[in-house]
Amino acid sequence: MGHPQYKVDKGSITFDGKDITHIPVDERAKAGLFLSFQNPEEVPGITLESFMRSSRNAVTGKPVKLFAYKKELKDKMEGLSMDTSYASRYLNVGFSGGEKKKSEILQMLMLNPKLAILDETDSGLDVDAVKVVSKGVEKYKNSDNSLLIITHNTKILEYLHVDYAHVLMDGKIVKTGDSSLIDYINKSGFQQLAV
């Protein structure tokens, strides 16, 4: 996603036919990339609602119609079993771990990116919350967009159709397969692949 503390010294990143290796974070977002953070930042002083509005405005480049936006936000929050009063709370401030993750998925649903990267979204969520989030992700997924899910635990994949699975070890992709790879790992573990 272009965190300034990481520098690319070799290779390139191509997204939707465009080389995005050196373009800044916000432009990647505008190009259709979304990252659901493992540890979402707390930003006091800005409400979730007003932030989301600014973000949508920035990504789409179009003014946001207030009434329709508020309704959409409310509907999507309810779909995620998220207390709608969180919309007027400061962005992630004081949210529980689970609520923070839901806030991330909510933002994904509101921005509708081309590629959503979910970084350990299921960590810190109880069984019910994983189900809710998983269903939310399923609602988002269509034939025009893509998901990159990073996880240690496959419960979140239950409602999703997985096209490819990659196993990452020590910074390298050691195995690629289709969804059957997931079952294999669930049975035999990761260590097998460490050869």
Add this chain to the structure above:
Amino acid sequence: MEPARKKTKVKDIDRTIYDFKDKVNPSFEVKEGLTPAIVEEISQKKGDPEWMRGFRLHSLEVYNKLPLPSWGPPLDGLNIDDIVTYIRPKAKMSAKWNDVPDDIKNTFERLGIPKAERESLAGVGAQYDSEVVYHNVREEVRRQGVVYTDMESALKSDKYGPLVKKYFMKVVPPQDHKFAALHGAVWSGGSFVYVPEGVKVEIPLQSYFRLNAPGAGQFEHTLIIVSEGADLHFIEGCSAPKYNVANLHAGCVELVVGKNAHLRYSTIENWSKNMFNLNTKRAVVDEGGTIEWVSGSFGSHVSYLYPMSILKGEHSRMEFTGITFAGKGQSLDTGAKVVHMAPNTYSNINTKSISKDGGYCAYRSSVKIMPDAYGCKSSVSCESLMLDDISGSDTVPVMDIQNDDVEVGHEAKIGRISDDAVFYLMSRGISEQDAKNMIVTGFAEPVAKELPVEYAVEMNNLIKLEMEGAIG
């Protein structure tokens, strides 16, 4: 190797819309320098009652004896003797906006006063060079028995004179410090507000100050008395044009909060960059009363500002929310003071400060809990944001606790805008500039949200201007 941080050029705040001057045409001007003769002259021209004349002279004596403070930003460039202390403009006190002379009207029009008048404010007392020129008290408020008039009329009135005499400079005595004494000698103009028992004033009262002549010092005095069970929100905002000669503001605000009464005092200080703002504000709170301060310090070259609250009655409370923003050439030394004199009192201080472009902010506070003030709670939180490495920010808080039955907490933080927070916002499509803007605005939010939406005297625009111009 660490990636070098890209520094966005910081735009200085555009102050030119405030820098306009009217041609000065005073009808009476006091000779420069401060002597007993001059104080007598001021007193005589104002038609002071005898006790006030004596009070002024006594204050001058105190002023001459007291030294300048040995702490705080330097006061170079301030020579009090050079400052002309009194200029009375042609216009007399007016009750209707239409009667005010055009050039003065233009000044206030430009700075947004008429709009404030239209937008459901109860009344506007506006000061023009040491005199309150325009004044209007809405009928409803007058009917409730609320008195909102200029200080000098109140002083001379048969009805309110005794009340003024009872409280005038008792909350802030001249002995307190040199500029309080100076104020006591040459004070001029200001507002007097009296809210009778049980009256809840629905709409905020507003006052406005402005300096215009070169070298003019402003010494307005505000005295607000909120009687038992009453409720008032008072807003004070100020602006001044830029001059080459040093300008001094040594005003005094005395707030008397009665039993179970509630007073919110909001201020935006936006004096121009050559001003010395040495203001003294103090509240005395009686049993069950509450004082809330909302304070934004943006302007002036040097500022010494520490609103102080004396929690005199049991169960009295103080809340202080403030923001200070120091840019190039500014040394803003601000904070708050509270003395818990009675048991079961409560205080909360929450301040933010921002420094950029070589500006210097100092947060200075004092929380004192006296031996008989048991059962008190106090919490202080001060946060400072540095936007570059040429600015400065000092936090100098003091707590003096003199009994054990207390709960006192204090926390302070200083740092820069978090890279992770910027990255997070940018990952949602917000540009770096806007992301930093959002974070700084969010930082200032606790103060911004305390001010009423109807407050038309520059405040919210001002914060936006300051914040949008300030990028780390």
Add this chain to the structure above:
Amino acid sequence: MDLALKEINRLPVPTWNLLGINSADINGVPAVTAPYKGEYLSELPEGVSISDKTVYAPEIDTGMGADAQKFSENNKNCGATLRVKAGVKADKPVFLRYRIGGQNSSVVDVTCIVAEEGSEVTVVENYSSEGGAKGFHGGLTKIYAAKDAAVNLVQVQMLGDGCTHFDNVGGAAEENAVVNILQAQLGAGEAYAGCKVKLLGTGSRLNVDTIYFGDKKRKIDINYVAEHTGRKTRCDINVNGALMDESSKTFRGTINFLKGAKKAVGHESEYNLLFSRKVRSRTAPLILCSEEDVDGQHAAATGKIDPDRLFYLMSRGLSETDAKKLIIKAQFQPAVEKIPDPSIRDAVFDYVKERLDSVESIS
């Protein structure tokens, strides 16, 4: 004839004079001191030697200020300059034990600790007094930690009520050096402590752990300054104390980020437990900053014992007073555990216990 040391423990940035916290004065300072009689220095570990030179590179400032520093230097009657050879990690601590009483009514020790590159040493300075002896202690300790060196200074003071005491410490730390200071200010009628360490080198660190205990009419006055000049420097200052009877404490703790101290981190915390109506606790936790890329935080809490905690202990059978005594001990525990000598550790706990036992009831 006695002297006075004026304006010691000065706040780097003064505040309202009326608060009386900008500095302190020490009265009853002896004008003349006799040489100290008796052995005070323990056997030195290998690699640590006495040097008669007290010279080393950077100019060291002390927490109490130049006047107090000069007083000690001019009137010194004991102390040692210890030099630790480069690369040597001393295998046991160096002890300096001083006792006021009998022939020694004044202890003015000047001790310098010079830790050469990559070395490590622990120095324990222990001050005690006989019975009801009246006396004076005015000590100066200077620390220089060269690159990659570590110096642990432990100062334990359990002097009697008739004594006036001050500990004046100054230090400088070079690249990646560590200075750890532990001060136990438990006794003396009047106890003053000042400590100023300059974090000069990149990555250098300062840790200060202090406990204080005030009872009767004891007066405790502290001034700590951590000066960050180098990049990525770090300081952690933790002060824990209890006040009862009519004792008073003034604590000044300043974290100063000078320009250029990029990525410096400074944390300070102070927890004060108060046990009687007549105590006085004053705190001035300052942060001075001329550098944007820093992280400075301080937190202070003052008040009575947490009622939930008290309830929990009492529900296990402890009386209210005993529960409170236990809590005070627990508050001191983490710092006391850092004292490397078991006999001193025990002495501290015995001392605190004795003091607490003589308190009839804690409010």
